[in-house]
Amino acid sequence: MAGVTLDRITKVYSGDQRAVSDLSLDIADGEFLVLVGPSGCGKTTALRMIAGLEDITGGELKIGDRVVNHVPSRDRDIAMVFQSYALYPHLSVYDNIAFGLKLRKAPKDEIDRRVRTAAKSLDLIDFLERKPRALSGGQRQRVAMGRAIVRQPAAFLMDEPLSNLDAKLRVQTRAEIARLQRELATTTIYVTHDQVEALTMGDRVAVMKKGELQQVAPPQELYDRPVNLFVGGFIGSPSMNMFEATLRKEADGSLRADLGGQSLTLDPELVAARTGLGAYIGKPLILGIRPEEIEDAAIDPAAPADRRLRGVLKLREALGSEIMAHLEIEATPGRTDDSAELEADLGLSALGSDDTRVATLVARFSPRSKVELGQTVEMRVDTRNLHFFDPTNGLGIYERPPADHPPAQPAATQAAGDDSVSQPEGANS
Amino acid sequence: MTQVARNDGAPGGAQPDGLRAEARRRRLTTAAFLAPAAFFLIIWLVYPTVATVWRSLFDRSGDEFVWLSNYKAIFTTDTLVKALQNNVLWVAVVPALVTAIGLVLAVLTERIRWQVAFRLALFMPMAISLFAAGVIWRIMDEKDPSQGTLNASIGAVRDALGGSGSVLPNAVPSTEGLTGSLQTGFYVKAPVQAGGQALIGLTGIAPTALPASAKQAAAPAAAPGTITGVVWRDFKPGGGTPGQVEPEELGVPGATVELRKSGSTAAIQTAKTDDAGAFTFKDVGSGDFTVGASKDSFGPPYAGVSWLGSKLINPAVMIAYIWVWAGFAMVIIAAGLAAISREVLEAARTDGATEWQVFRRVTAPMLAPVLSVVFITMLINVLKVFDIVLSVAPASSQDDANVIALAMWRTSFGGVNDFGLGSAIAVLLLVLVLPALALNVRRFKREQ
Numbered sequence: 099m100a101g102v103t104l105d106r107i108t109k110v111y112s113g114d115q116r117a118v119s120d121l122s123l124d125i126a127d128g129e130f131l132v133l134v135g136p137s138g139c140g141k142t143t144a145l146r147m148i149a150g151l152e153d154i155t156g157g158e159l160k161i162g163d164r165v166v167n168h169v170p171s172r173d174r175d176i177a178m179v180f181q182s183y184a185l186y187p188h189l190s191v192y193d194n195i196a197f198g199l200k201l202r203k204a205p206k207d208e209i210d211r212r213v214r215t216a217a218k219s220l221d222l223i224d225f226l227e228r229k230p231r232a233l234s235g236g237q238r239q240r241v242a243m244g245r246a247i248v249r250q251p252a253a254f255l256m257d258e259p260l261s262n263l264d265a266k267l268r269v270q271t272r273a274e275i276a277r278l279q280r281e282l283a284t285t286t287i288y289v290t291h292d293q294v295e296a297l298t299m300g301d302r303v304a305v306m307k308k309g310e311l312q313q314v315a316p317p318q319e320l321y322d323r324p325v326n327l328f329v330g331g332f333i334g335s336p337s338m339n340m341f342e343a344t345l346r347k348e349a350d351g352s353l354r355a356d357l358g359g360q361s362l363t364l365d366p367e368l369v370a371a372r373t374g375l376g377a378y379i380g381k382p383l384i385l386g387i388r389p390e391e392i393e394d395a396a397i398d399p400a401a402p403a404d405r406r407l408r409g410v411l412k413l414r415e416a417l418g419s420e421i422m423a424h425l426e427i428e429a430t431p432g433r434t435d436d437s438a439e440l441e442a443d444l445g446l447s448a449l450g451s452d453d454t455r456v457a458t459l460v461a462r463f464s465p466r467s468k469v470e471l472g473q474t475v476e477m478r479v480d481t482r483n484l485h486f487f488d489p490t491n492g493l494g495i496y497e498r499p500p501a502d503h504p505p506a507q508p509a510a511t512q513a514a515g516d517d518s519v520s521q522p523e524g525a526n527s
Numbered sequence: 528m529t530q531v532a533r534n535d536g537a538p539g540g541a542q543p544d545g546l547r548a549e550a551r552r553r554r555l556t557t558a559a560f561l562a563p564a565a566f567f568l569i570i571w572l573v574y575p576t577v578a579t580v581w582r583s584l585f586d587r588s589g590d591e592f593v594w595l596s597n598y599k600a601i602f603t604t605d606t607l608v609k610a611l612q613n614n615v616l617w618v619a620v621v622p623a624l625v626t627a628i629g630l631v632l633a634v635l636t637e638r639i640r641w642q643v644a645f646r647l648a649l650f651m652p653m654a655i656s657l658f659a660a661g662v663i664w665r666i667m668d669e670k671d672p673s674q675g676t677l678n679a680s681i682g683a684v685r686d687a688l689g690g691s692g693s694v695l696p697n698a699v700p701s702t703e704g705l706t707g708s709l710q711t712g713f714y715v716k717a718p719v720q721a722g723g724q725a726l727i728g729l730t731g732i733a734p735t736a737l738p739a740s741a742k743q744a745a746a747p748a749a750a751p752g753t754i755t756g757v758v759w760r761d762f763k764p765g766g767g768t769p770g771q772v773e774p775e776e777l778g779v780p781g782a783t784v785e786l787r788k789s790g791s792t793a794a795i796q797t798a799k800t801d802d803a804g805a806f807t808f809k810d811v812g813s814g815d816f817t818v819g820a821s822k823d824s825f826g827p828p829y830a831g832v833s834w835l836g837s838k839l840i841n842p843a844v845m846i847a848y849i850w851v852w853a854g855f856a857m858v859i860i861a862a863g864l865a866a867i868s869r870e871v872l873e874a875a876r877t878d879g880a881t882e883w884q885v886f887r888r889v890t891a892p893m894l895a896p897v898l899s900v901v902f903i904t905m906l907i908n909v910l911k912v913f914d915i916v917l918s919v920a921p922a923s924s925q926d927d928a929n930v931i932a933l934a935m936w937r938t939s940f941g942g943v944n945d946f947g948l949g950s951a952i953a954v955l956l957l958v959l960v961l962p963a964l965a966l967n968v969r970r971f972k973r974e975q
Contacts, residue, residue, distance in 0.1 A: 151873050171876040178877040184870035188892040197888075198878035245878070255877075 100162030100252040101127040102148060102285055107157035109143050109309075117143040118309045120157070128283040130276070131314075132300030134290055136332070140309035141289045142257055148287060149178050149255050161252055177246035178255040181262065183238045185230040185245075191217075192226040195244040202249075216248040219278070236267045240274075247278065253285040260295065272298060293333055297321070305329050327384065327432075327492040330485055336389050336422065336460045338485065340432030343385035345378050354404075355385050355484075357429035358455060363404040365482040373498035375486060383495065384432040386485030389422070392461035392477050394469055401478035409459055411473050421463040425475060431457040432489075576957070583950035597951035607938075607952070610929035613841060614959075617912060617930060622905035625849055626898055629856025633864050634886070636857070646861070650854035657851060661918025664847035668834035668919070678831035685829060695736055695779070695825050701728035701761035702770040707819060714819025718789045721811045722751045725818035728761030728770055729779065737777055744778035745803045754811050758782045758820050759804040778804020782824040789815035797821070835920065837927040844919045844928055848912065856901045863897030864890070899970070907963045910956065931956045 102125040109118040118140040125131045133141040146152040148159060150171030159167050166174050177198070185194050193200075195216055199209045217223050220240040230238055239259060246254055259275070260268045276299045279286050290296055296303045297317040304314040305328070313325040324330035331337045343355040353364040353375065362385075369375060395406055409425030461477060469475050486495040586593045601607045636645045652660060669675030672682040700706075700713050705727065707713040715725045724746055737760065744759030758779045759772060767773045784806045785794040795816075798806040808818075834843040867890065875889045891898075913932035920928035925937070931952060939949030 149873075149877055151876065171873075172879040172881060174877075176877060178874065180870045180874060182868060182870050184868060184874035186871060186875070186889060186893075188895070197875070201879045201884060201888075245874075249878070 100285065101125055101129070102253055102287065103158075103160040104144070104148070105158040105160070107144065107147060107159060108155050109140070109147060109152065110155045116309050118147070121306075121309075121311050122157075123304060123311070123314065125285060125287060127285055130279050130286045130288065130299060130301045132288045132290060132296040132303045133306060134293060134296040134303055134332075135306035135312075137291055138308075139306040141291075141306050143309075144306070145255050145257055145287060145289045148253075149176060150174050151178075175252040176255055177249050177251040177253075179242045179246050179257065179259045181258040183230075183242040183259075183262075185238060185241055187230055190227050190229055191222060191233070191241050191244075194230065194241055195222075195248050197245065198249045212248050213244075216244045219247075220244050235263055236271065239263060239271060243275065243278065247282060247284075250282075251284070253287065254279070256286065256288045258290050259288075260290070261292070275299065293335060297333070305332060307332075323494065323496065324485065325494055327386075327487045327494075330386050330487065330494065334388055336462075338386040338388050339392075339457075339459045340487075341385050341387075341457055342382055342430040342432050342489070344382055345375065345380065347379050353379070357385065357407075357427075358457075359428040360407050361404075362407065362479055362481055362484075363402070364484065365405075368482050368484060372486065372496055374495045376498060378486070378488075378495065382489055384487040384489050384492075386432075386487065387459075387479060388483065388485075389460045389462040391480040391483050392459070392463075393480075394423075394461075394463045394467035395476040395478045396469075397464045397467055398478055405479050405481050407459070407477050407479055409475055409477065411469050411471055411475050412458075414469065414471060416465070419465060421465055421467055421469070423461045423463050423467075423469060423475070425459045425461065425477075426456050427459050428455060429457040429459075430455065432487075579950045579953050582946060583948075583954050585947045587945045587947050589946065593947065597948045598955070600948055601951060601955060606926050606929055607934055609926065610931050610934040613929055614910065614912075614931050616841060617845065617909045618906065621845055621848060621909045621912075622902050624845075625852045625856050625905045626860075626902045628849065628853040629860050629901060630891075630894070630898065632853060632857040633860040634890075637861065637864055646854075646857065650858055652851040653855050655851070656914075657848075658914045658918045660851050661844075661847055661915040664843070664850070665835065665919045665921070668843050670831040670833050670835065672829055672831045675831060675834070677834060678829075681832065682829040695729070695732055695782075697731045697733070698729045698825055699731040701730045704770060705819070709825040710822055712785070712819050712822040712824065714787075714817050718815035719754055719818050720815060721754060721813060722749055723754055724749050725754060725756030726770065726772065727756060727758040727784075727818075727820050728772075729758065729820075730760070730762050730769075732760045732762070732779070738780055740802045741777040741780050741804075742802045743774065744772050744776045745805060746772055747805045747807055752810055754786065754808045754816060754818060756784070756806055756818060757804045758784065758800050758806070758824075778802060779820075779824075780804065783821045784824075785819060785821040786811065787817040787819075789817050791817075794821070835924055837924055840920050840924040840928040844916050847919050848909075848915050851915070852905065852908070856905070859901050860894065860897055863894050867893050903963055903967050903970070907960055907967070910960050910963065931959070 102123075104121050104123040104125075107118060107121045108116070110116050121140075121144055123131070133144060135141050143152060147154050148161075150166070150169065154167050158165055161174055161176065186197060189197065192213055195213045196209050199212065204212075213226075214223070217226055220243055222237065222240055222244060225233060225237060225241075230241065233241065239262075242259065256275075260271055263271060272295055279299075288295075288299060297320070300317060302314055302316055303320050305312040305320065307328050313320060313329045315323070320329065320333050324333060327340070331340065341357045343357050346354045346356055346361070348354055348363075352366065353369050354361045355364060364375075392407070393401075395401055407427055409427035411423055411425050413422075413424035415422035415424075463469065487493065488495060582589065583597055584592060584594060586597075601611070632649055636642055636649070639645065655663075666674070667676040670678060672678040698709065698713075704716055705713045706716050713727060713729065715727065719725050726746065741760075744757055746757040747755040749755055757772060760777045760779060761767075761769055761772075763773050763775050767776070778800065780800055780802045782800045782804070784798045784800060786796040786798075786808045787794055796808045796811070798808060800806045833839060871893070872885055872889060875885045880888065911932055912930055913936065916925075916928050916930055916933050917936075925933070929937075935949050935952040935956065937943065938945050938952060943949075
């Protein structure tokens with residue numbers, strides 16, 4: 099077992115296509131790191147470079163203390179689980195799992211013992227003599243896992259191993275993989291485009307966009323302190339609502355954010371924590387509100403009046419445990435290159451009209467809410483948990499930067515500095 | 528359809544008349560569709576098969592019913608037994624080789640630049656009729672290196688490697704002072720004593736026949752107790768004096784030189800000439816000696832391999848046949864190769880397999896169904912092999928290259944005109960092909 103270190107790893111395909119740029123990651127021994135990002139962000143390419151299935155154009159890759167840039171895949175002591183499982187169709191489950199051990203000429207009884215142990219922990223004992231084509235999707239997935247764990251490698255590499263399973267099985271297998279990884283304490287690098295998998299499984303999550311690392315952090319930090327607009331919009335489902343807003347200082351010293359026709363008073367606690375906000379008073383910024391911070395005001399009548407928004411309910415999705423409310427509110431949507439990219443990844447275009455004075459807001463209402471379509475809804479917003487981003491570079495606004503370091507760069511995170519925000523007029527015309 | 532017919536014919540079926548009429552109409556439609564195909568199948572397939580089996584039980588003229596004696600003849604006539612043996616050889620060697628070579632070609636051309644060009648070139652022989660391909664190979668197989676490409680190539684390679692036997696094939700002595708021939712070697716007529724010199728001048732040597740290392744010929748200085756001399760190309764462009772070593776005349780390197788007692792034919796000493804053609808025999812003692820370039824230095828021109836002779840005719844025909852079909856096998860196997868998931872091969876690599884192990888333990892087993900298609904197809908083709916044998920093997924070798932289909936043709940039409948025996952051979956061939964056919968049909972059914 100060993101850690102994995104990526105030092106400015108770069109992949110350039112012929113024709114100057116940069117799939118991965120200067121990716122640096124330090125994955126500790128036994129850590130579960132998830133690489134997440136929209137399709138085409140380079141996460142699978144990065145994983146394949148670690149596996150040795152793809153040449154590394156630049157940078158240095160270490161497994162343990164060994165630089166393995168030019169070590170063939172077979173000698174890297176890693177095991178990979180593929181999206182398609184890539185089982186050997188001509189071999190039985192037993193031989194599939196034993197394949198790597200047989201190549202290493204392990205003694206027969208040793209192979210048998212380890213295969214059976216792995217099969218037992220994966221509940222495959224009854225299927226050892228079957229061929230892969232006689233197995234269900236979930237069983238195939240477990241065989242692929244068995245093939246990886248039986249070799250006791252330095253690291254597991256998993257490339258979207260759950261994406262071919264149906265939803266229920268996915269949840270079950272997700273927990274199973276997390277349990278196995280904790281038991282074996284083997285360094286694991288897990289690629290997925292599914293943020294739920296990323297947040298639930300990873301010790302740390304690395305978010306990538308267009309080949310560049312955006313932020314590496316534990317799941318909760320990623321959710322609470324997204325380093326930029328992209329991470330803010332990518333993490334969380336449904337995504338964060340983003341509006342153009344202007345900060346205004348009230349006579350009593352409190353801060354208000356103007357969103358077109360409406361405004362929200364910021365919680366003093368939040369203002370105290372985000373010292374960086376001081377520099378933006380009177381200036382435009384991008385305000386992010388997570389759907390879970392918005393509630394039907396009728397449910398919580400005690401909520402202060404200066405922390406409310408009004409909107410017209412356009413779509414109501416009742417999920418039983420909650421209601422997803424899509425509303426049109428009077429505000430300017432915070433459109434950026436990043437949000438356009440996120441929308442494209444989700445396969446949506448912004449709901450509602452192209453009118454820049456009208457923005458769509460998604461809220462998570464309590465199932466007891468009685469809101470109806472077409473109704474104007476009064477919502478209370480928990481202003482303790484708002485997010486702010488600089489409209490020029492997309493970076494999140496948190497503590498005031500030390501005077502000699504101008505732009506904010508939260509610790510343990512890395513941000514791409516070139517995320518510029520296009521003018522909403524331009525984005526919508 | 529059969530379901531309908533059975534219900535219709537069931538006794539006591541209380542079906543309304545309308546349904547019965549409907550069923551009859553459907554049967555008529557079926558028959559109308561089947562009739563043309565059935566008609567031609569009967570004329571072209573069933574009738575000839577039955578007639579051939581029937582004819583095989585009659586004698587040459589077709590007048591006398593001879594039971595199975597034609598079949599007995601197949602196994603007792605020498606040329607026919609040879610044909611059977613050759614067919615066994617073909618079946619044992621060719622399908623396996625075609626499949627193996629096709630596999631190698633498919634793998635080698637899998638991920639390369641100009642893939643289409645390479646595959647096209649390898650597949651091209653399929654565009655030629657087998658008979659024409661046979662004619663091409665027959666010309667290439669000619670024994671005389673000046674006609675047959677194969678032997679010319681072999682000769683060129685032998686020459687390039689300085690192979691034995693083909694050195695200085697046309698050399699002649701430049702003066703009357705030498706005697707002998709290419710077969711005996713060339714010797715100096717006059718006896719030589721210790722301290723003497725032997726000049727062995729040769730002409731009739733093409734400039735290209737000498738190795739590039741050859742230098743200006745020079746005889747070593749005479750010394751007491753030794754016999755020295757030089758073997759050289761005694762030809763100076765623009766004229767010169769025969770028998771004298773002159774400028775621009777090259778030594779013959781590597782010639783074997785013998786020292787004999789006069790009157791004896793046994794060599795006392797042998798030596799090799801250096802790049803200047805010089806040689807030295809030391810401590811020769813007293814008496815008269817004969818010195819000369821031995822016959823080892825010369826050789827007849829390369830005669831060529833007798834591809835079309837009785838010994839090599841079978842390999843020669845098989846090579847031509849494999850050349851044609853390997854491209855076909857390659858294309859089919861390449862299609863199977865393309866269908867293998869790349870991820871499975873990558874999984875094997877990360878599992879620790881070397882490229883050879885990936886091929887042996889993953890690629891090849893996954894290709895097994897495709898390989899067996901190619902193998903069985905080739906098996907059937909090889910059992911029926913005919914035209915390429917006829918076109919590659921000259922009439923004189925056809926008895927040695929005989930195969931069942933060729934034997935059938937030669938017996939029936941090729942001068943013997945024994946239609947009884949010919950039919951019997953045809954029936955035997957049919958019986959031999961049937962198991963392979965059955966195998967193929969069963970496989971197709973299983974795939975469905």
